[in-house]
Amino acid sequence: AQSVTQLGSHVSVSEGALVLLRCNYSSSVPPYLFWYVQYPNQGLQLLLKYTSAATLVKGINGFEAEFKKSETSFHLTKPSAHMSDAAEYFCAVTPGVGNEKLTFGTGTRLTIIP
C-alpha cells in the first residue's frame, strides 16, 4: 500500500518569501510522486512529477521538488512567493506502470500575505 502525508493543512507566507510545502510518502516499491495544484474554481493541474530520473524536479511557475529517498520526502519549494500562487496543493503517489491509481494527500492550502 502507498500513502502520502502532507504536513500542514494551511500555510501562509509573505509575498516574496520562500514557499515550502511538505510531503512524506510511504511506499513498498520505488514510487512515482506528483504535485498537483488547484486554483480557485479550476480543476487540478500538474505542477511537477518525479518518475525515477533526476531527483531534483523543476515544474511550472517556478516550483521545484526534491526526491529524498533517505527521508521519504518530496517537499515542494519556490524561492519567492507570488500572489498568484495562492491555491491548494496536493501531493500524490503511485507505484507507476501497471497501476493506474494515484493516492493523494489531504492537501495544503497556501495563502500569500501581501
Place this chain on the structure above:
Amino acid sequence: GAGVSQTPSNKVTEKGKYVELRCDPISGHTALYWYRQSLGQGPEFLIYFQGTGAADDSGLPNDRFFAVRPEGSVSTLKIQRTERGDSAVYLCASRPGGGSVTGELFFGEGSRLTVL
C-alpha cells in the same frame, strides 16, 4: 472547449434518490478516471477506464456506485439510493491512451453532489 467538462457542476438531491454525473474527456483521450473528494480530504480513486472498459473499479465504495463509458468517450457515474455520506465533489480526469498514470492527468472542475 479543450478541457475536461463535467456536468452538472452542482447537484442537490434527497436521500434515496438516483443521480447521474457526466464527464466529457479531452477529445482523443482514451484513459478516463473518476475520483471523489470529500470535504477536507484529497481526491480518492474510484474507477479507471481504458477505452470502453473499466480496467480497475476497485475504488467504487459499494454496489450503489456504477460507471459506464459505452463509446469510449463520455462517461457517466451513476449513484443509486444516495446517502448523505455520498456528498462530495466528484472529479473526472483523462489522459492520452499511449501513456500511463505517470503522465499528466487532466482534471475537470468537478461535480459537487449534496445529499440532503
